[in-house]
Amino acid sequence: MDVAKSRHLEGSVNFYRLSRKFVDESEMPQEAKDIMYYSLAIGHHLGVVDCLKSEMQCSGEEYLEWFSALEEGSEAYNKMKGFLVFGEITINPEHINMLALAFDKIDTNKQSEKSKYLTQGLIDILTAIHKEPNMYLMIRGGQ
Structure with a gap:
């Protein structure tokens, strides 16, 4: 694949970090709640809503x-x-x-200011994920 021709380069790129999770219990019968809480207890996240916070954009x-x-x-x-x-x-x-080591190897003297900003932002997010392993980062195209 020629990376320079990707259709995903046309819009913005947004970096979203998981900021919190909550259980959606709206209009849920008690029997369904019991099943949901049991599934959460054994590691299946039925009914869990992830709240993503925008951290960076380029x-x-x-x-x-x-x-x-x-x-x-x-x-x-x-x-x-x-x-x-x-x-x-x-x-x-x-x-x-893997990502922290790879981005740390980049010569910052050869990076643009935006690239330096993205690298530091990514390292900060990776550090936060290390401290809270239930967190993750989603990089998604925007408009």
């Missing part, structure tokens, strides 16, 4: 410039390139070390 071209500084073909590069293929990616706790 243009598609800025995103491409930013992640292209990673080693092409590396696991980190391929993870971030996934946005161009699917229009969104999720970064979970298992991605923290």
